Amino acid sequence: MTKLLKIMLVDDQKMANFINKKLIEVTDFAESIIDYTLPGAALSELEKEKPDLIFLDLNMPEINGWSFLDALKEKDNQTRVVIVTSSTSDLDKEKAQNYNQVIDFLIKPLNKNTILDLKNKLRPAC
Amino acid sequence: MNLSSAKYRITYEAFSKLSGSLSKVESLEELGTVANRHLKYLFNFRMLRIVMLFKNETAVSFTFLKSKEPKIVDGDELLDYEKELFLVKIPLLRALNTTDLPGYALPLYENWNTPKLWGWHTTSGEREICFSLISDDTESFNHSDMEILNLLVDNITSRYFQIYLGQQLTTKNLRLKDAITQIELKNTEIEQINNNQQDIISQRTEELRYKNKKLLELSKLNAHNLREPLTRILGFLEIADLYSDADLRRIIFPKLKEAALELDLVCKQVVNQSEQTASNANLTENGYD
Numbered sequence: 458m459t460k461l462l463k464i465m466l467v468d469d470q471k472m473a474n475f476i477n478k479k480l481i482e483v484t485d486f487a488e489s490i491i492d493y494t495l496p497g498a499a500l501s502e503l504e505k506e507k508p509d510l511i512f513l514d515l516n517m518p519e520i521n522g523w524s525f526l527d528a529l530k531e532k533d534n535q536t537r538v539v540i541v542t543s544s545t546s547d548l549d550k551e552k553a554q555n556y557n558q559v560i561d562f563l564i565k566p567l568n569k570n571t572i573l574d575l576k577n578k579l580r581p582a583c
Numbered sequence: 584m585n586l587s588s589a590k591y592r593i594t595y596e597a598f599s600k601l602s603g604s605l606s607k608v609e610s611l612e613e614l615g616t617v618a619n620r621h622l623k624y625l626f627n628f629r630m631l632r633i634v635m636l637f638k639n640e641t642a643v644s645f646t647f648l649k650s651k652e653p654k655i656v657d658g659d660e661l662l663d664y665e666k667e668l669f670l671v672k673i674p675l676l677r678a679l680n681t682t683d684l685p686g687y688a689l690p691l692y693e694n695w696n697t698p699k700l701w702g703w704h705t706t707s708g709e710r711e712i713c714f715s716l717i718s719d720d721t722e723s724f725n726h727s728d729m730e731i732l733n734l735l736v737d738n739i740t741s742r743y744f745q746i747y748l749g750q751q752l753t754t755k756n757l758r759l760k761d762a763i764t765q766i767e768l769k770n771t772e773i774e775q776i777n778n779n780q781q782d783i784i785s786q787r788t789e790e791l792r793y794k795n796k797k798l799l800e801l802s803k804l805n806a807h808n809l810r811e812p813l814t815r816i817l818g819f820l821e822i823a824d825l826y827s828d829a830d831l832r833r834i835i836f837p838k839l840k841e842a843a844l845e846l847d848l849v850c851k852q853v854v855n856q857s858e859q860t861a862s863n864a865n866l867t868e869n870g871y872d
Binding site: 473479 | 802803806808810813817818819821825
C-alpha cells in the first residue's frame with residue numbers, strides 16, 4: 458500500500474486534529490498531514506499546499522464548514538472534502554449533498570475502521 | 584209618502600252619511616267620535632254598548648251615552664249580562680237594573696224613565712260581538728230600529744278590525760325592523776369576534792414559530808456544542824492503545840481531562856439555556872392568558 462495522499466485537517470479544536478492525525482498515521486492513510494485550527498489560514502495556503510483531501514469540521518467560529526465550502530466553490534477549487542463533524546443532525550447531512558466535492562460525511566469520533574473504510578473507498582481513484 | 588217611509592228614508596240617508604264618514608277614520612278615537620256624532624240621527628237610545636271578543640279575549644268595548652263623549656276601552660271587563668249573552672247567545676229585553684251599568688253611567692240612571700235593557704249576540708268570522716242598548720219612555724227604541732242597529736254594529740266592528748289589523752301590521756313591521764337591526768348588530772358582533780379570533784390565531788402562530796425557533800436553536804446547540812467535547816474524549820480513548828503507559832499519562836490524560844472539563848461546562852450551559860427557554864415561553868404564554 459503506497460502513501461500517496463496529502464491530507465489537510467481543518468478543525469478549530471486542536472485536540473480533534475491531534476486525534477485524527479494519529480488515526481491517519483496509524484492507518485497509513487496519508488503520506489503527509491497538515492493541520493489548521495484557523496479555516497482562514499487553511500484557505501489562503503490551499504494553493505500552495507495543494508492537498509489531495511480536506512478533513513473539514515462544520516462547527517467553527519468566523520468561517521464555518523459551509524462558508525469554507527462556499528469559498529472553495531468561489532475559487533473554483535475542486536479538492537475533495539470529507540466532512541468530519543460532531544453534529545448528528547440530518548439537516549447537516551442533507552445540506553452536504555449540495556456540494557459535489559464532498560465525498561463523505563463522517564461523524565466524530567473517528568476510529569481506525571472509519572479511516573480504513575475511507576481509504577478503501579478512495580483506493581481506485583489513487 | 585207616509586210617515587214611516589219618510590222616517591225610513593231619512594234614517595238611511597243619515598246612515599249612508601255615517602258610513603261614508605266611518606270609511607275615512609284612521610284611529611279608534613276618531614271611530615268613536617264619528618259614530619257618536621251620527622248615532623242620534625239613527626235611533627233613540629240612552630246608552631249603546633258594543634263589546635267585541637276575538638279568540639275568546641275581550642278585544643275592545645265601545646260605550647256611547649247620549650250627549651256624552653264615547654268611551655272606548657281595550658280589553659274591558661265584561662258586564663254580567665254581557666257574560667250571559669256571550670254564553671247563551673239569546674237576545675234579551677228586560678227592565679234595567681243599576682247593576683247592569685258600568686260605573687261611569689250610574690249617575691245618569693235617575694234621569695231615565697223606566698229604562699229597559701236590550702241585548703244581542705252575533706258573530707262575524709272569528710269575532711264574537713255582543714251589543715246592548717238602554718232605552719226609556721223618552722228615548723224609546725223599538726224592533727223597527729233593529730235593521731239599522733245591525734248595520735251600524737256591523738259597520739263599526741268591521742272598521743274597528745281594519746284599524747286593529749292595520750295597527751297590528753304596523754307593530755309587527757316595527758318589531759321586524761327591530762329584529763333586523765338586532766340581527767345586523769349581532770352580525771357585526773360575530774364579525775368582530777371572528778376578526779379577534781383571527782388576530783389571536785396569528786398571534787399564537789407567531790408565538791409558536793418563535794418557540795419552535797428557540798427549540799431548534801437549543802437542539803443545534805446540543806448537537807454541536809455538547810457532542811464536540813464528548814467526541815474528543817471518545818477519540819482519545821480510540822487512540823489510547825497506541826501509546827505506552829507513560830505517554831498515556833503524560834500526553835493523553837491531561838488532554839482527556841481538559842475535554843472532560845469542557846464537556847462539563849457545556850452541559851451546564853445547555854441546562855441553563857433550556858431553563859431560560861422554558862421560562863421565557865411560560866412568560867409569553869401567561870401574557871396571553
